[in-house]
Amino acid sequence: MNTYIKITINQILIELTYKFNFILSIISNVIQLMTGIFVWNSIYASNVTIEKYSFSEIVIYLILTTATGLLFSFEPIFRLGRMIHNGKLNEMLVRPVSILGESFAYYTGKKSIFIFIYTMLILIFGINAIEKQLLQIIMLLVVNYIMFFMLISLISTISFWIIEIWPLRPILNAFYMLLGGIYFPLDLLPDEMYRIIKYNPFSIVGHFTTRVIQGNYDSRVIKTLTLVSILYAIIFFILYKRIFKKGLKKYEGGGN
């Protein structure tokens, strides 16, 4: 356990040293957020009434979903790919650490600053919901974090079969932006479309969690979301283990 904590702390220190990358990530997301806010401002300025959302609710929604975009990203997918193709995975395989555990510790360290920012935003914008459903919200957030990590770990195993997986990044980002409700709340889509995409992993992490923090769902819904997230995490974990094992058989250990 100490090993994984050290890996996390190490990564936190690296992130704090290379602040430029972190600042650029914030800037890019703030630009995206401002674009969304101005578009929605123009909608409300056109004397439009949207039943489900006031303008301030939409703004808070966009702020929180933008923050989830910082927290839930796809870097680990490309990290495993790099290790496989430059042979550095060999070093990891001979070490007395779990590759999944090391990856989780690394990811947590890398995201630590954004975890802090996200927590602050939740405390600012979700204080009402937190007061009523604190433990349930914490449980949902922790399960979501683990579920999303398992999803991206599962996707990363594709690196054993495909040489260049960086082209997947924009596709995954596009999926996340649409299915996660980053551009707009998903319940503003036509009902049929919303019903189909409602419980996808990105939606649970983005749209639904944001609406929970805004205090729009009761305990029953939060429990359902938590159970769905746990189910996804288990499925992704089982698939990851099987595919990783198959991938290791294919792995040749060569590299630069």
Place this chain on the structure above:
Amino acid sequence: MNFKIYKNLLYQSFSEMMSHRFTSICIIIFGIMFIGIEFIAGYVYFQFSDLLLGWSRDDYFLLISSFNIITYGYQFFFILSHEILSESIIEGELDYILIRPLNSFFFYSLYRVDIPSIIGLIISIITFSFFLPIRLGLLEIVIVFLMFVLNIVFVFLINHIVVITSFWSEKSEKLLALPEYIMDFSARPRNFYPRGIKFIFSIIIPSFIATNSIVDFIRKEFNILEYIWFLIFIFILGILSYYFWNKGLEKYQSAN
């Protein structure tokens, strides 16, 4: 730099595309997804009102389509060259070209084309034609075509200026995404933004003119003085780009 050399570069681009088929397929899929997401978002924005600050849904989709044409036009002709150039400058690998009797500025600007982006370009041209509210006469078609070319040149130049900073700073690689953020931010009707932001991105960095001018022309809201300023800006940026490229070459250090 002449047509024969450019033809060879095109052939090399095609060969590279065929070697990296997975990458090419991902780029095509992403292009189609991204266009789809923008239209879905537009559908959601306009479900509450036929007009948003004077813009109809078709006007909005026309703007998105014209922005996509500019973006995919830039990507097709220049994006790979910029990605390779930035890395080559930082790694000190420009020698191969610098020792040849070629104008390095133009050679490196046109070094590679991104063939998969042509699919996104074609789709965007089709959607642009579909959402045109009026039939354009021959002269108008020529003017619109020239405006597209100039707007693509604008995007090329602002990216090129950022790439050139690689001669002076290693961190500039991270800045490469900044022009993309600016253009994405500007890919909405200018009216949606407050006055201060309109001023900054119409006069100081005229990205709004690049993205909105074609639709303004079609909607008969074209501001000729503003576009003249845009042309002057492109001219100045082109001169600065060439000047700093040569200054950068003086500073350049080979890795060989």
